[in-house]
Amino acid sequence: MTVTDITVIGGGPAGLYAAFYSGVRQMSVRLIEAQEELGGKVRLYPEKMIWDVGGVPPARGSEFRKNLIQQGLTFDPEVHTGTTVTDIKRQENGQFEIITHDGRSFASKTVIIAAGSGIINPQRLTIDGAERFEISNLHYTVQSLETFRGKNVLISGGGNAAIDWANELDDIAGRVILSCRSEVMKGHESEVNKVMCSNVDCQFRTSIHRLIASEDGSRIAQVELLCGExxxxxxxxxxxxxxxxxERELTFLNDSTIALEQTGHQRIAADADGRTSIDGLYAAGDVVDYSGKLNLLAGAFQDAANAVNAAKQFVDPEAGAKGMVSSHNEVFKKRNEEMKKQEAASK
Ligand SMILES: Cc1cc2nc3c(=O)[nH]c(=O)nc-3n(C[C@H](O)[C@H](O)[C@H](O)COP(=O)(O)OP(=O)(O)OC[C@H]3O[C@@H](n4cnc5c(N)ncnc54)[C@H](O)[C@@H]3O)c2cc1C
Structure with a gap:
């Protein structure tokens, strides 16, 4: 069994940046992600524009995720997707043993938990057979706004996501119906006002009751709404x-053999360097809680670098507390030369 310097649990922004930064600090790293795809919560908003990451031009979630993954894989970490961590143990030799849902076990000198808000999946309709339309015209995330151009779109929900998509699609779709179960919407005030003044047909106290298939059964042709009682x-x-x-699932925090100190609901208590109540085990990103924690992408990156630096000193107490800036770091020397050559060749 390969023993890595670091095992990162969670392949979202914090985990991917931790994988990258482990390479910067010349440590071997393994990345374990429950979903089949890397990117964490950013997978959920591929069409949304991200503006608030320093030095990065506004980008759609899909573009941002692509870049995050590319950066995270810079130093060829050992990656296991579709793999859920179910338990963390400490062995007698001080190393960690990370157990996954399929019974595999991985050994590591340190662990960084970057599990965010857990394994997140959209709450699906509880209507029998609804899942067969997921390959045609039933959507739980909006992958591309263009799909809806000129079309009749029914959006079900009364929170921020539903209201945001209704506003976004107002100018794109042919017709937008917003079906909201309660009498009021629970979104940001300005967005609720916007949707109420738009062409969106807001139908309160309604919910999806039945999906009526097209003749060939491949698509939803009509929706029967329950209105009122x-x-x-x-x-x-x-x-x-x-x-x-x-739906979110983060049970391994409570179920692990190692008892981690938590604050409130499924947040790991740590200091700003990601040090938890267990020596050699660190936390980064949305899963961590400390005074001043920023639950944003920018915060996830800082947490990840700090956690890797702390892990580096755990593995090698003689190592510096912080990594060199990338412009002075030997690990990029060869790559910088390659890039310079490519630039010169393209002139
Ligand atoms: C709709 C929406 C819009 C947002 N917009 C912005 C924005 O514009 N700007 C901004 O800065 N931030 C934004 N955010 C917040 C930002 O996405 C989060 O702060 C960021 O994703 C946190 O990264 P993370 O890696 O800590 O956690 P996550 O992104 O939650 O990633 C955690 C990963 O860990 C995995 N995982 C969990 N449990 C296990 C397990 N047991 N085994 C293996 N893997 C596991 C999960 O599957 C997931 O992939 C937005 C969030 C949402 C929901």
């Missing part, structure tokens, strides 16, 4: 977007 209305649709929130 016992009235039904049928609407023609080209697409249905469901934003009913997310």
């Amino acid at each position: 016992d009235e039904y209305r049928t609407v023609d649709v080209d697409h249905v977007i469901v934003n009913h929130g997310y």
Whole structure:
């Protein structure tokens, strides 16, 4: 069994940056991610524009995620996707043993937990057979706004995501119906006001009752809405977007053999360098809690670098507390020369 210097649990922004920064600090690293794809929560907002990361031009979530992954894989970490961590143990020799859902076990000198808000999946419709439309016109995330151009779109939900998509699609779709179960929407005030003044047809006290398939059964052709207590209305649709929130699963924090100190609900207590109540085990990103913690991408990157630096000193107490800036770091020397050659060749 290969023993890595660091095992990072979670391949979101914090985990990917930790994998990159482990390479900067010349440590071997393994990255374990429960979902089939890397990128963490950024997977959930591929079409949203991200403006608030220093020095990075505004970018769609999909573009941002692509760059994050590219950077995270710079030093060829050992990556296991579709792999859920279920337990962390400490062996007698002081190393950690990380157990995954499929019974595998990985050894590591240190661990960085970057599990964010857990394994997140959209709350799906509880209507029998609804899943068969997920390959055609039932959506839980918006991958591309263009899909909806000129189409009849029904959005189900009354929170921020549903309201945001209704506002975004107002000028793009042919018709947007927003079906909201309660009498009020629970979004940001300005966005609620915007949707109420738009062309979006807001139908309060309604919910999806039945999906009516097209003749060949491949698509949803109509949606039957339950209105109030016992009235039904049928609407023609080209697409249905469901934003009913997310399910999250972060049970290994409580179930692990190692008892980690937590604050509140499934947040790991740590200092600003990511040091937890267990020596050699660090936390970074949205999963960590300390005074001044910033639950943003920028905060995740700082946490990751700090956690890697702390792990470096755990593995090698003689090592410097901080890494060299990249412009002075030997690990980039060869790559910088390659890039300079490419630039010169393209002139
Ligand atoms: C809709 C939305 C819009 C946002 N917009 C912005 C924005 O514009 N700007 C900004 O700065 N921030 C934004 N954020 C916040 C930002 O996405 C988060 O701060 C960031 O993703 C946190 O990164 P993370 O790596 O800590 O956690 P996550 O992104 O949650 O990643 C954690 C990863 O760990 C994995 N994981 C969890 N448990 C396990 C396990 N047991 N085994 C293996 N893997 C596991 C998960 O599957 C996930 O991939 C937004 C968030 C949302 C939801």
